[in-house]
Amino acid sequence: MNLTPSLDAHKQVLLRALDPRDSKTLEARLPEIRSADLAEILERLIEDEDRLDSAVALLACLPVGRQASVFGHLPFEAQDAMASRIEDAWLSRILDKMGSDERADLFKVLGDDRKEALLRRMARREREALKRLASYEEGTAGALMTADYVAIPMGLTVSRAMMRVRQTAPDAETVYQLYVVDEHGRLAGTMSLRQLMVARPQAIIDELMIHDVISIGVDAEQEEVARVVARYDLLALPVTDTDERLVGIVTHDDAMDVVESEATEDIHKGMSIGQLEGGVSRVPLWSLYRKRVIWLVLLVFGNLFSGAGIAHFEDTIAAQVTLVFFLPLLIGSGGNAGAQAATLMVRGMATGDVGIKDWSKLLGRELLVAGSLGLTMALAVAPIGVIRGGEAVALVVAISMICIVLFGSLLGMCLPFVLDRLGWDPATASAPLVTTLIDASGVVIYFSIATLVLMGT
Amino acid sequence: MNLTPSLDAHKQVLLRALDPRDSKTLEARLPEIRSADLAEILERLIEDEDRLDSAVALLACLPVGRQASVFGHLPFEAQDAMASRIEDAWLSRILDKMGSDERADLFKVLGDDRKEALLRRMARREREALKRLASYEEGTAGALMTADYVAIPMGLTVSRAMMRVRQTAPDAETVYQLYVVDEHGRLAGTMSLRQLMVARPQAIIDELMIHDVISIGVDAEQEEVARVVARYDLLALPVTDTDERLVGIVTHDDAMDVVESEATEDIHKGMSIGQLEGGVSRVPLWSLYRKRVIWLVLLVFGNLFSGAGIAHFEDTIAAQVTLVFFLPLLIGSGGNAGAQAATLMVRGMATGDVGIKDWSKLLGRELLVAGSLGLTMALAVAPIGVIRGGEAVALVVAISMICIVLFGSLLGMCLPFVLDRLGWDPATASAPLVTTLIDASGVVIYFSIATLVLMGT
Numbered sequence: 001m002n003l004t005p006s007l008d009a010h011k012q013v014l015l016r017a018l019d020p021r022d023s024k025t026l027e028a029r030l031p032e033i034r035s036a037d038l039a040e041i042l043e044r045l046i047e048d049e050d051r052l053d054s055a056v057a058l059l060a061c062l063p064v065g066r067q068a069s070v071f072g073h074l075p076f077e078a079q080d081a082m083a084s085r086i087e088d089a090w091l092s093r094i095l096d097k098m099g100s101d102e103r104a105d106l107f108k109v110l111g112d113d114r115k116e117a118l119l120r121r122m123a124r125r126e127r128e129a130l131k132r133l134a135s136y137e138e139g140t141a142g143a144l145m146t147a148d149y150v151a152i153p154m155g156l157t158v159s160r161a162m163m164r165v166r167q168t169a170p171d172a173e174t175v176y177q178l179y180v181v182d183e184h185g186r187l188a189g190t191m192s193l194r195q196l197m198v199a200r201p202q203a204i205i206d207e208l209m210i211h212d213v214i215s216i217g218v219d220a221e222q223e224e225v226a227r228v229v230a231r232y233d234l235l236a237l238p239v240t241d242t243d244e245r246l247v248g249i250v251t252h253d254d255a256m257d258v259v260e261s262e263a264t265e266d267i268h269k270g271m272s273i274g275q276l277e278g279g280v281s282r283v284p285l286w287s288l289y290r291k292r293v294i295w296l297v298l299l300v301f302g303n304l305f306s307g308a309g310i311a312h313f314e315d316t317i318a319a320q321v322t323l324v325f326f327l328p329l330l331i332g333s334g335g336n337a338g339a340q341a342a343t344l345m346v347r348g349m350a351t352g353d354v355g356i357k358d359w360s361k362l363l364g365r366e367l368l369v370a371g372s373l374g375l376t377m378a379l380a381v382a383p384i385g386v387i388r389g390g391e392a393v394a395l396v397v398a399i400s401m402i403c404i405v406l407f408g409s410l411l412g413m414c415l416p417f418v419l420d421r422l423g424w425d426p427a428t429a430s431a432p433l434v435t436t437l438i439d440a441s442g443v444v445i446y447f448s449i450a451t452l453v454l455m456g457t
Numbered sequence: 458m459n460l461t462p463s464l465d466a467h468k469q470v471l472l473r474a475l476d477p478r479d480s481k482t483l484e485a486r487l488p489e490i491r492s493a494d495l496a497e498i499l500e501r502l503i504e505d506e507d508r509l510d511s512a513v514a515l516l517a518c519l520p521v522g523r524q525a526s527v528f529g530h531l532p533f534e535a536q537d538a539m540a541s542r543i544e545d546a547w548l549s550r551i552l553d554k555m556g557s558d559e560r561a562d563l564f565k566v567l568g569d570d571r572k573e574a575l576l577r578r579m580a581r582r583e584r585e586a587l588k589r590l591a592s593y594e595e596g597t598a599g600a601l602m603t604a605d606y607v608a609i610p611m612g613l614t615v616s617r618a619m620m621r622v623r624q625t626a627p628d629a630e631t632v633y634q635l636y637v638v639d640e641h642g643r644l645a646g647t648m649s650l651r652q653l654m655v656a657r658p659q660a661i662i663d664e665l666m667i668h669d670v671i672s673i674g675v676d677a678e679q680e681e682v683a684r685v686v687a688r689y690d691l692l693a694l695p696v697t698d699t700d701e702r703l704v705g706i707v708t709h710d711d712a713m714d715v716v717e718s719e720a721t722e723d724i725h726k727g728m729s730i731g732q733l734e735g736g737v738s739r740v741p742l743w744s745l746y747r748k749r750v751i752w753l754v755l756l757v758f759g760n761l762f763s764g765a766g767i768a769h770f771e772d773t774i775a776a777q778v779t780l781v782f783f784l785p786l787l788i789g790s791g792g793n794a795g796a797q798a799a800t801l802m803v804r805g806m807a808t809g810d811v812g813i814k815d816w817s818k819l820l821g822r823e824l825l826v827a828g829s830l831g832l833t834m835a836l837a838v839a840p841i842g843v844i845r846g847g848e849a850v851a852l853v854v855a856i857s858m859i860c861i862v863l864f865g866s867l868l869g870m871c872l873p874f875v876l877d878r879l880g881w882d883p884a885t886a887s888a889p890l891v892t893t894l895i896d897a898s899g900v901v902i903y904f905s906i907a908t909l910v911l912m913g914t
Contacts, residue, residue, distance in 0.1 A: 032669070036688050166654060175651055176633045193633070193650070194626055212489070230717060231493050233710035235692075252709045253690035256716060260687060263720030264804055270724065271800040271888065272793065279810035280801045281819060289826050292797050293833055299793055300837050306785035307845075314778050321771050324781060328763035328896045331785065336729065336756055336889040340749050343728040344737045347721055353736035362738060369746050376750055380757050388764075431728065431888045432793040439785045 011041045018057055026061050035066060039073030046078050047282055056085045068097035071106065075278055080109045088114075092121040099173055101146035101254070104133035133248075141225045142218040144258065145239045145248030148173045152180050152205060154188055159201035165193065173251050177235050180209050185245040187213055187238055215240050218247055222258045227352060229255035266350055269427040270343060272296070295432060302436040306331070309443035316451045322389040323450055326381070326397050330404055331442035333377055335435030338408030341366060342429045345416040349426050359417050363410070370409030374402035396453050400446040407445065408438040468498045475514055483518050492523060496530030503535050504739055513542045525554035528563065532735055537566045545571075549578040556630055558603035558711070561590035590705075598682045599675040601715065602696045602705030605630045609637050609662060611645055616658035622650065630708050634692050637666050642702040644670055644695055672697050675704055679715045684809060686712035723807055726884040727800060729753070752889060759893040763788070766900035773908045779846040780907055783838070783854050787861055788899035790834055792892030795865030798823060799886045802873040806883050816874050820867070827866030831859035853910050857903040864902065865895040 010033055017025035033041070038058075045055040059067055059082065071079060071094055083091060083106070095103050095118060107115060107130060119127050129147055136142025150168045152161050161178065169175050178196065180189040189209030199208055215238040216225055229237050229252060236249040265275055272295035276283045310317070317323060345362070348354030354362065378398040385394030412434045416426035467490055474482035490498070495515075502512040516524055516539065528536060528551055540548060540563070552560050552575060564572060564587060576584050586604055593599025607625045609618050618635065626632050635653065637646040646666030656665055672695040673682055686694050686709060693706040722732050729752035733740045767774070774780060802819070805811030811819065835855040842851030869891045873883035 034671075034689060036690075169651055169655055175654075197623060197632075198626055214491075230710070230713050232491060233493075235709075252692075252713070253687070256687050256709070256713050259713060259716045259720070260808065263716070263724075264808060267720075267724055267727065267800060267804045270727065271797045273797050273801065279808075280805045281811050281815050281822075285822060285825055288822070289829050292794070292826070293830055296790060296793055296797075296830060296834060297837050300786060300790055300834050303786035303789045304841065306789070307782040307841075310781050310785070311779075311845075314781075317781060318775075318778055321775055322768075324767050324771075324774060324784075325764040327781075327784070328767070328788065328900065329757060329760035332760045332763070332893060332896055333753060333757055335892070336753055337749070339888060340728045340730050340753075343724060344730065347724045348737045351717065351721060351736075354738050358738050365738075365742060365745070368742055369749070372746050373750055373753060377753060377757055380754050384761065384764075388768075431796060435792070435892070436789060439789055443785065 007037055007041060010037070011044065014041070014058060015054060018054060030061060030066075035069040036073050038062075038066075039070050039078075042070065042082070043074060043078045046081050052081055052085060056082055059086075064093050065097050068094050068102075072098055072102035075282075076105075076109050077278065077282075079106055083110060083114070088117050088121065092118050095122075099146050100129065100133055100148050101144070101173075101248075104130060104143075107134045136218065139222050140218065141216050141220040141222065141237075141239045141250060142248070144222055144225060144254055145218075145250045146173045146254075147248050149236070149238075149246075149249040150175050150178045151246060152178050152191075154180055154182050154206050156205050157201065158196060158199045158203045158205060158208070161191075161205050162196060162201075165196070173249070174236050177249075179213075179238050179246055179249070180205060181246050184243075187215055187240055187244060187246040189213060190238070192235075213238060215246075216250075217242070223262050223350075225250050226255045226258040226262065230259065262350075266347070266427055269425070270346065270430050272299070272430040272432045295430070299432055299436045302433075303439060305440035306436075306443045309440055309447065313443075313447035313451065316447055316455055320389070320393070320450065320454055322393060323396075323447070325388055326385070326393075326400075327443070327446065329381065330397065330400055330446050331439045333401060334404035334408035334438045334442045337370060337373055337405045338412030338434045338438045339431040341370065341409040341412035342415055342434045343412075343431065345413055346427050346429060349416060349420065356417060356420060362413065366409055366413045367406075370406050371402075373409070374405035377405055378402050392454055396446075396450045399453075400442075400449050403445050403449070404438070404442045407441060408434075411437060411441070464494055464498060467494070468501065471498070471515060472502075472511060475511060480518075487515075487518060487523075492526040493530045495519075495523075496527045496535075499527065499539070500531060500535045503538050509538055509542060513539060516543075521550050522554050525551050525559075529555055529559035532739075533562075533566050534735065534739075536563055540567060540571070545574050545578065549575050552579075556603050557586065557590055557605050558601070558630075558705075561587060561600075564591045593675065596679050597675065598673050598677040598679065598694075598696045598707060599705070601679050601682060601711055602675075602707045603630045603711075604705050606693070606695075606703075606706040607632055607635045608703060609635050609648075611637055611639050611663050613662050614658065615653055615656045615660045615662060615665070618648075618662050619653060619658075622653070630706070631693050634706075636670075636695050636703055636706070637662055638703050641700075644672055644697055644701060644703040646670060647695070649692075670695060672703075673707075674699070680719050680807075682707050683712045683715040683719065687716065719807075723804070723884055726882070727803065727887050729756070729887040729889045752887070756889055756893045759890075760896065762897035763893075763900045766897055766904065770900075770904035770908065773904055773912055777846070777850070777907070777911055779850060780853075780904070782845055783842070783850075783857075784900070784903065786838065787854065787857055787903050788896045790858060791861035791865035791895045791899045794827060794830055794862045795869030795891045795895045796888035798827065798866040798869035799872055799891045800869075800888065802870055803884050803886060806873060806877065813874060813877060819870065823866055823870045824863075827863050828859075830866070831862035834862055835859045849911055853903075853907045856910075857899075857906050860902050860906070861895070861899045864898060865891075868894060868898070 013029055042055040045051045148171055150165055150172050152164055165175050176193045178191050179187060182188045189211050190213045191205060191209045214232055216228060218239050218241050236251045238246055239248045241247050274291035276291055345354060378401040381401055382394050382398045385397040415429040419428050420426045470486055499512040502508045605628055607622055607629050609621055622632050633650045635648050636644060639645045646668050647670045648662060648666045671689055673685060675696050675698050693708045695703055696705045698704050731748035733748055835858040838858055839851050839855045842854040872886040876885050877883045
């Protein structure tokens with residue numbers, strides 16, 4: 001992450017104050033720095049400058065509530081590194097002050113021995129809640145949610161509900177949306193604090209609440225969670241288990257982080273890069289290599305088909321070496337148009353703008369657009385064909401351009417739908433895969449047309 | 458957008474109830490459908506089925522408050538189409554019930570005559586507020602913000618402030634974060650409703666509020682707005698003018714929409730597709746053509762450099778036609794590796810994970826990773842070289858693979874930084890541009906090595 005100039009200045013002042021310990025400066029400076037920024041300073045200290053000790057010493061200067069907040073903002077690797085230098089009693093105080101979702105996330109980072117030691121220090125109820133939250137699979141609503149919400153039993157009056165809100169306020173992630181549950185813990189309704197504030201104190205909440213609550217199952221994928229939060233402009237989305245019982249909420253800020261990280265994942269997938277755990281500037285080199293090499297090598301073998309196509313037409317090429325001049329241009333153009341078409345579909349499917357049933361309508365549209373694109377590009381390339389090889393070559397190149405762009409675009413457009421149908425991620429239709437497929441087909445299309453026109457006469 | 462089965466069912470029932478008018482069914486069904494969903498039904502009616510009249514008739518069945526809410530969820534084209542069938546008096550009632558940001562957005566869609574007619578129906582204060590909000594440039598904090606926030610003058614007691622919140626509650630976008638302003642309207646502090654609720658009623662808010670408020674200038678770009686909201690987990694971000702006066706807030710839901718649409722824009726840019734106004738399934742064909750064709754044609758000319766490279770080495774090719782077999786494979790692999798490197802940088806810069814000063818560190822990392830990638834791919838391709846053309850050809854192909862992958866990756870990695878330095882958008886370093894550049898360089902690298910090894914002996 002990139003330190004803004006002011007953060008860098010903060011960092012320098014803090015480090016100087018740390019050794020020899022200048023408590024006055026530390027006490028004056030630390031409260032001024034927001035937790036997200038302080039977390040970034042610690043992260044830099046650990047990962048760029050290898051100063052884990054300074055990072056732990058800085059953390060120790062904070063009140064424990066802020067320690068928890070800063071810890072929650074750290075990436076997993078930094079959490080892991082710092083936790084290894086923090087003794088059990090201290091770490092369990094930090095855990096105690098963290099939100100239940102961040103606590104579960106930190107817990108997943110720790111080794112089994114450490115987990116056991118920390119669990120022993122917790123009350124039974126907390127221990128079980130933590131174990132449950134930490135058990136949900138990464139990438140689901142369960143792993144994203146927090147158990148710190150305000151639940152109100154049915155039948156309460158507005159004034160009693162308000163009292164409940166005040167009591168829960170210090171611990172809940174949000175007190176602005178209340179969830180009403182029946183005697184079995186099932187989600188029965190919801191009410192905003194705003195509605196509660198303007199309601200008659202003696203009114204019963206059952207009569208005021210919205211019964212038709214938007215909620216999501218605990219196993220739902222996190223993309224789906226984010227999509228629902230965004231679509232209905234929610235402050236928080238309640239999460240229910242298979243028995244319709246309320247088990248947590250996903251807050252707007254966590255949903256927003258999902259949108260951001262899912263977009264990054266999709267962008268990387270679009271270039272056949274596997275999912276990175278962390279930013280590109282910090283992920284280990286070995287992991288970066290692995291995430292990139294798999295498809296690159298697979299595509300080397302894919303590209304052999306282009307080679308085989310060329311080998312098949314070696315006579316035509318030997319007779320007209322000029323044809324090779326246009327080869328990169330033609331297959332490159334087809335690949336570009338095809339990658340565009342694939343990307344438009346994959347992103348459309350990810351945002352919910354395009355569904356599988358729009359397929360035929362989109363095919364018709366792509367046919368028109370790609371036809372026009374091919375024609376335009378054929379017109380652009382034809383004069384060069386005349387100059388380099390005469391009219392016959394120009395004709396071959398122009399016709400090939402139209403065919404390759406049209407074929408490439410349709411292939412790029414259809415592939416995500418086909419993959420989706422086969423139960424694969426449509427994003428597997430990455431630009432490198434699409435261009436490799438089009439390269440091979442383009443070779444065959446181009447030299448077939450050339451053989452027909454030039455060698456046939 | 459894709460209608461879920463239940464939405465499609467809703468649509469059918471509503472249409473049947475509309476003609477002949479079955480008010481009972483309409484009254485029973487309409488309140489069950491959420492505004493975002495109803496907007497999608499109207500959108501489909503207008504754009505897919507050309508039933509603008511039915512859409513307007515459905516809108517007319519709603520109470521005016523819900524009309525405003527549904528209108529706010531419609532895309533601009535649909536708003537424009539519907540507004541053209543709604544007379545001034547009705548439209549001004551709808552405008553009156555909309556949030557100030559959505560009102561300004563709708564206003565921008567309308568023609569000048571229409572604007573004048575509607576402005577005349579407004580109170581002077583409202584008219585000026587609307588004109589001001591509509592005047593901010595698209596894509597800035599000003600265009601994104603709403604003027605419906607809760608501002609509290611300094612010096613108020615907690616109980617007076619609470620009263621102010623209750624009064625503003627029906628109109629404000631959020632009442633959960635309050636902004637304290639001084640006598641000149643400058644932002645002096647902030648306080649959450651949660652803090653206010655647990656505070657002593659006689660306390661003065663000046664003593665309780667947070668003085669160091671995170672805010673943003675009215676001209677800030679919307680990406681920056683979204684980044685700040687996400688980083689600090691804000692419910693709303695206050696927006697100030699050049700005199701530090703509070704002029705609006707951007708709420709979390711609007712910031713989330715920005716993250717989503719900016720990601721789509723970046724993904725499209727990554728394939729050299731210009732910014733689309735609307736989803737791929739609905740944008741006009743002509744516009745889709747234009748947004749795709751510009752770079753495709755530019756890159757046709759870029760690809761001529763590959764052709765020129767090939768022409769330069771025609772003697773080598775004629776002597777060893779087998780070399781052409783490996784051409785698509787080598788330049789394709791270089792292009793894929795380079796596009797990966799460029800994409801990693803562009804996305805890293807967009808999320809703030811990578812900054813210009815990380816350049817040298819990242820160059821070193823890329824050198825190591827790309828070197829290993831090139832070596833792996835060379836090992837994969839060498840046996841094929843032996844089979845197709847003997848050991849000398851295998852050597853040429855393997856060395857070329859390493860050089861092209863290394864060169865391509867470094868080019869892809871550096872290009873976004875160079876563009877950024879020149880004041881261009883780093884995302885201009887799209888996969889098609891990078892692969893085209895690498896194609897041309899790859900041709901030269903490959904045939905130079907081939908000439909040296911095969912013809913030199």
